[in-house]
Amino acid sequence: MKKQGKASRGKHRWIGFQIENPQTSRDSIKAILGDLLGDTQWRLFDVVRSEKQSICVIRVNLTDSDHVVSTLNDSPSISTLAKSGKIRLVRKRLGLERPARSR
Numbered sequence: 001m002k003k004q005g006k007a008s009r010g011k012h013r014w015i016g017f018q019i020e021n022p023q024t025s026r027d028s029i030k031a032i033l034g035d036l037l038g039d040t041q042w043r044l045f046d047v048v049r050s051e052k053q054s055i056c057v058i059r060v061n062l063t064d065s066d067h068v069v070s071t072l073n074d075s076p077s078i079s080t081l082a083k084s085g086k087i088r089l090v091r092k093r094l095g096l097e098r099p100a101r102s103r
Contacts, residue, residue: 010061010062011061011062011085012059012060012061012062012085013059013060013061013062013065013083013084013085014045014057014058014059014082014083014084014085014086014087014089014090015057015058015059015060015065015068015069015072015080015082015083015090016055016056016057016080016081016082016083016090016091016093016094016096017055017056017058017072017078017079017080017081018053018054018055018056018078018079018081019032019053019054019056019077019078020052020053020077020078021053021054021077024049024054026044026047029044029047029054029056030044032078033058036071036072036075036078037068037071040060040061040064040067040068041060041061041064042058042059042060042064042068043058043059044056044057044058045057045058045059045087046091046096046099048096055081055094055096057087057090057091057094057096059087065083069083081093081094082094
């Protein structure tokens with residue numbers, strides 16, 4: 001089977017945001033995003049928790065990115081911090097390091 005080409009995979013945007021409640025776990029963040037974003041396709045990649053907040057990175061389709069940013073900013077406890085076509089740039093802007101791959 002031939003590998004799918006880069007152009008046919010679709011374009012994404014990576015969105016970095018913070019949640020003010022530091023007690024949220026990865027599963028609860030997924031539940032919150034599921035309730036907020038509804039049918040929009042997204043995937044949670046990074047979650048870094050500190051004493052004051054949780055910083056997260058999600059991937060969404062390019063066509064849905066503006067809607068997702070406005071929806072996240074409408075929530076009182078969530079604010080977006082960065083948006084880019086490359087996850088490397090979002091992580092750099094948020095001060096996150098690339099996590100080690102587990103094999």
